[in-house]
Amino acid sequence: MDEILKVEHLVKTFGTNEVLKDIDFSVFKGDVISIIGSSGSGKSTLLRCINMLEDATGGRILYHGNNILDGSIDEDQYRTKVGMVFQSFNLFNNYTVLGNCMLGQTHVLKRSKEDARKRAMEYLEKVGMEQYINAKPRQLSGGQKQRVAIARALAMDPEVLLFDEPTSALDPEMVGEVLDVMKNLAESGMTMLVVTHEMAFARDISKRVVFMADGRIEEEGSPDQIFNHPQKERTKEFLSRFTKTLKD
Amino acid sequence: MTIAEMNFFQRMIYILQRYGLSLLEGAATTMVIAIVCTFLGCVIGFAVGLIQTSEPHKNSGIFKRGLLKTVKLILTAYVEVFRGTPMMLQAAFIYYGMSQIFGINLGMWSAAFIIVSVNTGAYMAETVRGGILSVEAGQSEGARAIGMSHFQTMLLVVLPQALRNIMPQIGNNLIINIKDTCVLSIIGTVELFFTFRSISGALYTYFEAASVTMIIYFILTFTCSRILRYIETKMDGPSNFDLATSDTLAFTSGMTRYNKKTGGTY
Ligand SMILES: Nc1ncnc2c1ncn2[C@@H]1O[C@H](COP(=O)(O)OP(=O)(O)OP(=O)(O)O)[C@@H](O)[C@H]1O
Ligand SMILES: [Mg+2]
Numbered sequence: 001m002d003e004i005l006k007v008e009h010l011v012k013t014f015g016t017n018e019v020l021k022d023i024d025f026s027v028f029k030g031d032v033i034s035i036i037g038s039s040g041s042g043k044s045t046l047l048r049c050i051n052m053l054e055d056a057t058g059g060r061i062l063y064h065g066n067n068i069l070d071g072s073i074d075e076d077q078y079r080t081k082v083g084m085v086f087q088s089f090n091l092f093n094n095y096t097v098l099g100n101c102m103l104g105q106t107h108v109l110k111r112s113k114e115d116a117r118k119r120a121m122e123y124l125e126k127v128g129m130e131q132y133i134n135a136k137p138r139q140l141s142g143g144q145k146q147r148v149a150i151a152r153a154l155a156m157d158p159e160v161l162l163f164d165e166p167t168s169a170l171d172p173e174m175v176g177e178v179l180d181v182m183k184n185l186a187e188s189g190m191t192m193l194v195v196t197h198e199m200a201f202a203r204d205i206s207k208r209v210v211f212m213a214d215g216r217i218e219e220e221g222s223p224d225q226i227f228n229h230p231q232k233e234r235t236k237e238f239l240s241r242f243t244k245t246l247k248d
Numbered sequence: 249m250t251i252a253e254m255n256f257f258q259r260m261i262y263i264l265q266r267y268g269l270s271l272l273e274g275a276a277t278t279m280v281i282a283i284v285c286t287f288l289g290c291v292i293g294f295a296v297g298l299i300q301t302s303e304p305h306k307n308s309g310i311f312k313r314g315l316l317k318t319v320k321l322i323l324t325a326y327v328e329v330f331r332g333t334p335m336m337l338q339a340a341f342i343y344y345g346m347s348q349i350f351g352i353n354l355g356m357w358s359a360a361f362i363i364v365s366v367n368t369g370a371y372m373a374e375t376v377r378g379g380i381l382s383v384e385a386g387q388s389e390g391a392r393a394i395g396m397s398h399f400q401t402m403l404l405v406v407l408p409q410a411l412r413n414i415m416p417q418i419g420n421n422l423i424i425n426i427k428d429t430c431v432l433s434i435i436g437t438v439e440l441f442f443t444f445r446s447i448s449g450a451l452y453t454y455f456e457a458a459s460v461t462m463i464i465y466f467i468l469t470f471t472c473s474r475i476l477r478y479i480e481t482k483m484d485g486p487s488n489f490d491l492a493t494s495d496t497l498a499f500t501s502g503m504t505r506y507n508k509k510t511g512g513t514y
Contacts, residue, residue, distance in 0.1 A: 051393055055306055071307055080395035090390030094408045096489075103404060104394035135489040149390075156394050 002029040004064065004159055004191060005050065005082075011058035012045055019045045021215040023059070027160060027193060032186045034202035034223075035195045037212035038238060043195040046212070047162045050193070051084045080108055083153035087165040089145040091137040091152070097124065098133035101152045109156065116155075123151040127181045143174030147181055154185075161185070163194040199242045203227050211235050251451060259456040267447050274443030275464055281432070281439065282425040285364035289425075290418060292365060293372020296323050298402065300373065301380045305398075323373070330370035336431035339363045343435040360437045364429065368421055375417045379410035412483050419476035423469045440464065 005027040012020035019042045027033065035043050048054040050061060052068065052075055060067045068078055091100050101120035105111045111119070124130045127147040137145055146166055153161055166182070167175040179201055186192060186205050196202055202209055202223065209226040211219045211234075219226060219235045230236045254262060264271070300320060304313045330338065343359050346352045354362070383406050391401040430441030440461060448457040 053389060053392065076395040076397050078395075079393060084393040086386065086390065086393075088386050090386040090393075092387060092390060092405050094405065094412070104391075104396060107400050107404065108395040131491045132489075133492050136485060139489055152394065 003027070004029055006062040006065075007046075007050070007059070008062065009059035010046070010049060010056055010061065012042075012049055012054060013057045019215050020049065020056075023215075023217060025210060025217060025220065027191060029159075029191055030189050031208065032190075032192045032206045033194065033208045033210060034206035035193065035210045035212060036197070036199070036202055036238070037218075041212040042215040043212055044164050047084065047164050047193065047195055051079060051082055051162055053084075076108065080104070080156045081159045082162065083156055083158035083160070084162045085146070085149050085153055085164070085166050087168050089137070089142070089149045089169075091145055091149055093137050095136075096133065097129060097135050097137075097140070097148050100137070100148060101155045104152070104156050120151070120155050123154040124148070126154070126184070127151045128177075141174060142170045143177045146170065146174075146178045150178075150181055150185075154190075160191045160193060163192065163196070165195050165197065167196070167198060199227075199239075211238065213238070251453065256456060256459075259453050260460050263447060263451070263453065263457055263460050267443070270443050270446070271440070271460070271464060274438060274440040275468060277438060278426060278429050278440040279468060281360050281364055281429045281437075282422060285361060285368055286418065286422045286425050288361070288365035289368025289372050289421065290376075292369025293374075293376045294407070296327065296369065296373035297376025297380060298407075299323060300377050327370045327373050330367050331374070334431075335363065335367050335428060336434055338367060339432055339435050356435070356437050359435055360429070360432050360439075363432070364425060368425060371421060372418075375414050375421075376410065379414035379417075380406060382413050383409045412480075415476065415480050415483065419473060422472055422476070426469050426472065427465065 003026055007023055007025050010020055010023040011018070023046060035046070037043055045054060049056045056069055059069075061069055063073070063078060063081070066073055068075075092103065095103060098117070098120055101124060102113070102116040105116035105119065106113060109116075121130060121133070124133065127150055129144060129147050129151060132140065132144065132148070137148070140148065150161075150166075163182070167178050170178065175198070179198065182192070182194070182201070183205050194201070194206065204223070206223060209221060209223050210217055211226060211230075211232075213234045219230060219232045226235065227239065230239060249258075251259060251262065299316075300323060302316070304316050339359070342363055343354055346354050346359075387405055387409065388401045391405045392398075396404070429437070429439050432439060433442040433445065436442075444457055444461040448454045451457065
């Protein structure tokens with residue numbers, strides 16, 4: 001199997017606070033991995049280290065075998081390959097929906113305007129936002145913003161997409177539309193790493209589930225293993241809080 | 249009829265008839281200095297504000313870090329000195345200092361441009377710094393996450409939003425500059441206030457000359473503030489947007505208008 005990312009002994013400290021302790025795991029092509037765990041366990045920090053928004057303190061992150069932390073690769077080019085979708089959308093407020101989806105293509109990938117526009121439209125259609133190309137972010141609902149943010153990330157043709165709680169900032173009635181888009185993406189073979197509190201999504205859509213606690217990977221396995229036969233006490237304890245919601 | 253026999257309004261009209269052209273010239277000089285120097289001040293302010301808010305790259309060595317620190321220190325000194333002293337003294341300091349120490353005789357125009365720009369730049373630097381900080385961190389993270397460089401992120405995403413946020417202060421600075429060019433009369437720049445002093449000195453009609461000049465100043469500043477307000481609303485773009493649709497059977501026009509208030513199309 002084609003290994004895109006391999007995280008080895010990753011450590012991240014903020015001052016004296018060790019947030020990530022010896023993290024090891026791999027992302028293969030076509031993987032859909034859900035990362036679950038309680039608040040403060042280091043899930044966001046892990047994604048931000050992988051996207052290089054935070055500098056890892058120790059360990060290695062291999063991208064197709066090359067360590068991205070030793071300064072040997074072009075950071076910006078790497079980021080085009082490893083896209084990120086944020087909880088707070090982070091759409092550019094000074095551009096329209098279409099502009100948001102074109103900016104990176106024209107300025108980073110140096111695509112022509114027509115080409116960028118064509119691809120932007122293609123992905124906006126995929127997320128059902130093609131009618132809103134002329135809107136500014138402030139004119140959209142949260143769910144619509146997140147769908148545009150996904151289209152913006154897709155337009156860069158990334159190999160992996162990182163999602164950091166993409167539905168946590170949304171009103172309940174908008175969560176579904178974003179999860180539907182992500183479900184379609186997963187089914188189309190996109191490699192995804194999703195930090196989520198949506199246990200139904202983690203159980204039904206992902207191929208692997210990673211449970212984090214206190215900056216470590218406590219348990220990792222198939223959704224069936226994690227949700228139906230958890231081995232560790234902490235996993236059971238964490239999941240027991242969600243069993244009610246999962247039964248619905 | 250002599251001036252002594254005229255009433256208030258007749259004197260104002262007399263001043264306008266006799267000195268209208270000088271007043272116009274003075275007003276034009278004032279406006280040219282104010283507009284050019286506000287613009288140059290913004291350029292200086294953006295340059296200084298950008299440096300002040302930039303962090304050393306994580307891979308940069310001790311020399312680069314030291315250099316950035318030194319430059320920031322010098323710029324902070326510049327900002328504090330020029331914000332902390334009266335512009336009238338700065339004008340005297342630069343104008344007479346240049347001729348006494350360097351033997352350079354700055355002309356009226358270059359002296360005026362240098363002094364007001366450098367002074368405005370000091371104020372704008374702080375404004376721009378605040379403007380950059382007011383753009384939420386998520387905006388640059390969003391840009392970095394799709395591979396945009398620090399420079400592209402600043403130029404395309406952060407600075408345009410910072411500029412929009414500080415437009416009211418830029419307008420404020422322009423209006424202050426229109427009024428404050430009057431301190432340049434200390435180095436003999438023939439602007440609107442200088443013209444006022446000449447007229448009042450020649451005719452001994454201080455009240456009427458002051459009234460006329462005040463009205464002119466007010467017209468200038470009021471017009472500018474209206475124009476700037478208009479530019480601001482232009483920058484915000486339309487409050488409605490067009491829903492694009494390819495379904496030409498449903499919408500013969502191809503576009504429908506989305507109305508935020510009603511939440512539907514009309
Ligand atoms: N920039 C920072 N500086 C200092 N500490 C930080 C920083 N960012 C995160 N932390 C700390 O790191 C720990 C892990 O934070 P992180 O955001 O990764 O958790 P999380 O698992 O994503 O939680 P949540 O589910 O609430 O999003 C927390 O204790 C947090 O206080
Ligand atoms: Mg988080």
